[in-house]
Amino acid sequence: MSTNAKVAIGGVAAGVILLWLLPFWAAVLVMVGVPAVAYLTLDPSQRRRLRRVTRKEIGR
Numbered sequence: 001m002s003t004n005a006k007v008a009i010g011g012v013a014a015g016v017i018l019l020w021l022l023p024f025w026a027a028v029l030v031m032v033g034v035p036a037v038a039y040l041t042l043d044p045s046q047r048r049r050l051r052r053v054t055r056k057e058i059g060r
Contacts, residue, residue, distance in 0.1 A: 018027040042050065 015027070015031055018030055021027075022030070039047070039050075
């Protein structure tokens with residue numbers, strides 16, 4: 001199993017656990033907010049590079 005598949009399975013598992021433990025709106029807020037905050041913490045040069053990279057190449 002590839003590393004990307006393991007990360008995807010872990011993300012789905014975390015999402016299901018959050019939906020089970022928290023109210024729906026709180027779980028959605030966490031699932032959307034964490035990646036958004038992580039993106040905002042990047043330097044401008046890192047954001048430019050991330051936007052340039054195609055989705056398929058992210059994680060390599």
